[in-house]
Amino acid sequence: MPLQDVGYRPWNKKRCGPSTTIWVIALTGIRLAWESRWLRRMVFFAWSPALIFAASFFAFEQAVDEGRLTSLGTAAQRGRNLDGVGMLGTVLADALGGNDGDVDVQTTRHLVWTRLLLAFMRAPQAMLLAAVLGLVAPTLISRDLRAKAWLIYFTRPVGRAEYILGKSLILFLLVLVITMLPALALWFTGVLVSPSVSVAFETWDLPIRIIAASLILAIPTVFLALAYSSLTAESRIASFAWFATWVACWIAHGALTTADLVASTQDGGVSTVLSATKADQASRSSKIEVSPLRRNFRWFARAAGIDTGQDRWAWVSPYHALGAVQAAIFGIDTRPSSWWPSSMTLLLMSVSSLVILSWRITAPASS
Amino acid sequence: MTNFDAIIPVRLNNIVKRYGRRTVLDGVSLDVTRGITGLVGPNGAGKSTLVRSILGLVRLASGQARVFGIDPYRAPRRVRQIVGVVPEDECTIPGLSGVEMVRYAARLSGLPSTEALRRSHEVLDWCDAGQERYRPVETLSVGTRQKVSFAAAIVHDPDMIILDEPTNGLDPIERQAMLGRLTTLAKDHGKTIFVSTHVLPDVEAICDQVIVLAGGRVRLTGTIDALTKPPQPEHHLVGIGPLKNLAAKLSERGLTARVEIRETESIISLVSPNPENINTVWAAAAETGVSIRSLSPATRPLEDIFIETLRQSEQVSNKQDQTLRGSH
Numbered sequence: 001m002p003l004q005d006v007g008y009r010p011w012n013k014k015r016c017g018p019s020t021t022i023w024v025i026a027l028t029g030i031r032l033a034w035e036s037r038w039l040r041r042m043v044f045f046a047w048s049p050a051l052i053f054a055a056s057f058f059a060f061e062q063a064v065d066e067g068r069l070t071s072l073g074t075a076a077q078r079g080r081n082l083d084g085v086g087m088l089g090t091v092l093a094d095a096l097g098g099n100d101g102d103v104d105v106q107t108t109r110h111l112v113w114t115r116l117l118l119a120f121m122r123a124p125q126a127m128l129l130a131a132v133l134g135l136v137a138p139t140l141i142s143r144d145l146r147a148k149a150w151l152i153y154f155t156r157p158v159g160r161a162e163y164i165l166g167k168s169l170i171l172f173l174l175v176l177v178i179t180m181l182p183a184l185a186l187w188f189t190g191v192l193v194s195p196s197v198s199v200a201f202e203t204w205d206l207p208i209r210i211i212a213a214s215l216i217l218a219i220p221t222v223f224l225a226l227a228y229s230s231l232t233a234e235s236r237i238a239s240f241a242w243f244a245t246w247v248a249c250w251i252a253h254g255a256l257t258t259a260d261l262v263a264s265t266q267d268g269g270v271s272t273v274l275s276a277t278k279a280d281q282a283s284r285s286s287k288i289e290v291s292p293l294r295r296n297f298r299w300f301a302r303a304a305g306i307d308t309g310q311d312r313w314a315w316v317s318p319y320h321a322l323g324a325v326q327a328a329i330f331g332i333d334t335r336p337s338s339w340w341p342s343s344m345t346l347l348l349m350s351v352s353s354l355v356i357l358s359w360r361i362t363a364p365a366s367s
Numbered sequence: 368m369t370n371f372d373a374i375i376p377v378r379l380n381n382i383v384k385r386y387g388r389r390t391v392l393d394g395v396s397l398d399v400t401r402g403i404t405g406l407v408g409p410n411g412a413g414k415s416t417l418v419r420s421i422l423g424l425v426r427l428a429s430g431q432a433r434v435f436g437i438d439p440y441r442a443p444r445r446v447r448q449i450v451g452v453v454p455e456d457e458c459t460i461p462g463l464s465g466v467e468m469v470r471y472a473a474r475l476s477g478l479p480s481t482e483a484l485r486r487s488h489e490v491l492d493w494c495d496a497g498q499e500r501y502r503p504v505e506t507l508s509v510g511t512r513q514k515v516s517f518a519a520a521i522v523h524d525p526d527m528i529i530l531d532e533p534t535n536g537l538d539p540i541e542r543q544a545m546l547g548r549l550t551t552l553a554k555d556h557g558k559t560i561f562v563s564t565h566v567l568p569d570v571e572a573i574c575d576q577v578i579v580l581a582g583g584r585v586r587l588t589g590t591i592d593a594l595t596k597p598p599q600p601e602h603h604l605v606g607i608g609p610l611k612n613l614a615a616k617l618s619e620r621g622l623t624a625r626v627e628i629r630e631t632e633s634i635i636s637l638v639s640p641n642p643e644n645i646n647t648v649w650a651a652a653a654e655t656g657v658s659i660r661s662l663s664p665a666t667r668p669l670e671d672i673f674i675e676t677l678r679q680s681e682q683v684s685n686k687q688d689q690t691l692r693g694s695h
Contacts (some may be wrong), residue, residue, distance in 0.1 A: 008493050008556060011486060011524040015448070015477030024474040032462040148458040152519075155422055155452040156475040157444040 018162050025158075025166025030173060033136045042132050046178035049124035050186055053116055057190040060112055064105055065195050106202055113190055113203055117183055118330045121213055122323050125179045129217065130246050130319070132174055137225030138238035140167050141361070146233040150361075164226070164357050171222040180214035213326045220318065220346045223353035230360035246319060253317035260313070315341035318349060375433070376401060376527050376559040377421055382430030384416055384583075391416045393583040394430070399561055403553045405570035406563040407673060408580035414563040415455060417580065418529055421561075422447065435526065448476065451520035455531035455563075457512060465500035465507060465515045466491060472519035483522070490518040495544065509536035517545070521552070527559040528552065534569055546573050571595075571669045579673060581680045587672070594672055601665035604635040604648070608657035616651040636665060 033039055063072045144150050153163055187207055191200045224245070228238040314320035321342035328339035377399035384392040391413045408414050419425045420432055423439030423446060432439055439446040463471060466487050473483035491500050494514040499507060504515060513536060520528055533549070534542045550573050552558040564570060570577055570591070577594060579587035587594070606613070610626050614635050617624040622644060624637035637648075652659050 006489060006492070008521070008552065009489065010556065011478070011482075013479075013482065016474075016479055017477075020477070021475060024471070028460075028463070028471055032460070035462060143461065147461060148454070148456045149460050151452070151454045151456065151458045152460065152472065153475065154424060155447060155450075155454065156472065156523075157447045157477060158475055159444065 018157075018159065021158055021162045022166045022169060025153075025163065026169035026173065029140060029167065029170035033139075033170065033174075036135065039132065039135055042128065042135065043174070043178060046125065046128045046132065047182050049120065049128075050182040053120045053186055054189045056116055057113070057186065058193045060109070060116075061190065061193045061195070064109065069105065069108065109194075109199065110203055110206075113187070113206060114209070114330050114332065117186060117206060117210060118213075118326060118332055120186060121179055121183055121210070121217070121326060125182070126217065126319060126322060128178055129175055129221065130243075132178060133171060133221060133225045134239055134242045136174060137171055137222070138229050138235040138242060140170060141226060141229040142233050142235040142238050145230075146235075160358065160361050163361055167226055168222050171225060172218050175218040175222060176214055179217055180210060183210045183214070209330050213329045216325050216329060216346070217322055220322075220349040220353070223350050223357065224318070227353035227356040227360075230357055246317075249317035250319055253313050253320050256313040256316060257311065311338070312341075314338075315345040318345070321345040374436075375399070376435060377561065378431075378433040379417075379420070380431040380433075382420055382432060383428040384413070384420060384425055385428050391583050392420065392427075395580070395583070395585055396430075397578055397585050397588060399559065399578075400576055401557070401559050402575035403549060403560040403562065403573050404576040404578065405574035406561065406578050406580060407565070407567060407570055409677060410565075412580045413583045414580055415531060418452075418531055418561075418563055421529065422450065422452065448523070449526045451523065451525035451528045453513075453516050453520045453528070453530040453533055455535070457509075457516075459504040459512065459516075461505045462503060464503055465496060465511065468504050468515055469500075469518045469522050473522040476523035478523060486522055487518070490522050491515070494518045494548065510538065510541045513537060513541075513545070517548070525558070527561065529561045529563075531563045532565065533562060534564070534566055542569070549573055567669045567673060577669070579676050581677055582684060584680070586680045587676045591669070595666040595669060597665050597667055599638060602637055602662055603665045604637060604659060605632060605661045606635070606652065606657040606659045608652075609655055610635055610657060612655040613652055613657045616655055617648065620647050620651060622647065 063069050144153075184207055187203065187210065190203070191197065225238075225242055228241045229235070231241075232238055311320060311324060314324040324333070324339050324342035325346060327333040328343075333339070375398050377397075379395055379397050382392055382395050383390065395413075395417065406414055406417065416425060420427060421434060421439065423432070423443040427440070434446045435449060437445050437449075460468060460471065466484075469487040469491060470483045473487055474480065478486065488500075491514070494517055496511060496514045496518065499511045500515070504512060507515065513533070517530075517533065520530070528549075530549075534545055537545060546569060549560050549562070553560050553573075562570070562574065574591055576590050577588070578585060604613075604624075610633050614624040614626050614637075617635070617637060622637055624635050627634050627636050648662065649659070
């Protein structure tokens with residue numbers, strides 16, 4: 001017997017609106033997802049690449065501070081030819097282009113920071129995002145279908161839109177925590193380690209680009225993951241479909257790109273596929289003899305957005321399509337032929353996922 | 368919407384629901400009045416579909432539904448704000464504790480955060496949920512889960528509560544307690560209760576009105592008192608001794624009486640005597656050596672009425688089938 005059983009009492013105060021419902025669904029979903037030890041580990045792990053990138057920011061700013069930027073660029077260029085460069089080296093070599101004269105620090109900083117941030121969002125974060133969404137998203141709707149929990153929602157003043165938005169918000173928040181927040185933290189770190197706070201004004205556009213790129217990353221992936229989850233009451237099947245999509249499309253992209261490379265090699269080795277511009281291609285061909293090791297490194301460089309070569313098959317794979325559009329957002333490759341087909345892929349992905357969600361989640365139910 | 372419609376908690380007008388070629392609700396029209404209404408019917412009668420149609424959860428082929436005068440298909444949000452539902456299926460959100468589950472339901476119904484928590488504890492106390500409320504719902508016993516489900520349905524103080532098999536899996540004590548809570552809500556708080564169940568004694572114990580649904584159609588509707596009253600006033604006499612002799616003696620004296628053999632005992636069913644004829648009954652009993660244990664106004668058990676209604680509906684269906692085959 002409770003100490004203070006006041007019996008049943010009427011309640012007729014003001015009720016909250018639908019926007020509160022969306023937050024309630026989202027926050028409860030996050031709370032339940034956060035109970036997974038694997039998710040906690042993965043989110044923690046998702047921040048660790050930021051440390052490596054922060055070191056790159058520090059190294060660059062240290063070089064600027066000590067006036068060693070030109071020599072660093074030359075070293076990077078030499079290093080790239082010898083295949084012995086890391087990420088910062090590749091970025092610097094591209095940014096400085098083997099320039100031996102005076103370097104415009106402001107322009108170079110902007111370019112280097114942009115490249116580093118894009119690389120950060122592409123290589124480690126986008127892959128971690130696929131893993132985290134694959135862990136959380138499949139259960140979100142399929143579990144409700146399995147436990148018949150949809151009756152809990154739709155016997156209450158919850159509409160289809162609130163349900164879908166609430167579930168999406170769970171994933172959006174997770175995606176933003178593992179992509180946008182660390183990227184913004186990196187930019188902030190860059191400002192802190194730079195010689196002057198005025199650098200924040202020089203690079204004011206980067207936080208906006210980070211937010212835009214994060215949203216581009218989040219919207220299609222979240223809706224696709226939820227659409228898979230809504231198609232089955234078995235979350236394992238949804239997980240399989242999610243990972244299979246990424247892997248299969250990646251393989252298809254790799255096969256098509258390799259076929260292009262083989263074809264271009266047979267045509268005399270001048271590849272229009274890989275070059276950013278003809279001039280750039282000519283300049284690289286004259287300076288660089290690509291070794292097998294370097295060629296093997298290229299897949300990572302391209303995936304990370306470090307290699308700015310045009311990828312005409314990017315639209316085939318969601319991962320590469322996201323990269324192409326993000327590269328455009330960061331101003332690295334703004335040629336329409338680079339980002340337009342990919343953005344169509346992402347648009348199609350988002351719209352078709354929303355159609356599936358609307359079809360599967362019905363209130364009133366269609367059956 | 369007329370004012371009259373707004374007074375009636377539920378009004379269904381000729382609703383038809385089909386799943387493919389199968390017609391689950393075939394022109395159902397009914398009014399659910401204030402108080403407690405029981406919806407009874409065999410498996411597959413369409414009870415759950417009827418409940419879902421009241422909430423606007425299934426698309427109807429035709430017909431109209433109104434809940435307190437509101438169309439659940441045009442304004443589902445308004446209807447679901449004033450209705451609380453205990454679904455038949457054990458629908459839970461794994462990972463939430465009992466109190467979190469009720470609080471979640473309250474938040475989804477629009478209660479502010481602090482208020483939702485306070486009220487969740489309040490209704491769980493009232494439902495006698497005890498300390499088990501802090502355990503994850505998937506680990507709770509069937510009875511406690513039912514209490515949590517009930518608490519979640521009433522936490523937002525709805526005007527009407529719809530319950531689908533509310534006493535499923537409850538032990539006799541819990542069952543009595545649940546029925547007591549429903550009666551309290553109806554009598555003391557003016558709630559309209561709509562109970563869909565198989566358990567006829569539950570309906571008989573608490574309902575004011577009963578609706579029998581079979582084959583997707585309403586076969587019988589009325590108040591419990593009216594339905595269980597025999598066609599002509601009768602009394603039942605339970606006694607020990609030669610009942611046949613007593614029945615014959617009563618008939619001799621102008622009181623129509625017959626002996627009915629039941630499972631556990633025999634009784635005399637006699638047309639209700641006038642107050643002045645009561646002494647005739649006592650005298651006849653004394654003469655035939657029957658000691659009377661009880662003499663009370665007769666009622667027809669709801670179970671008998673239910674079975675009879677189902678038989679009649681089956682006969683009607685069979686006749687219709689034969690007519691259809693004949694026409695083909």
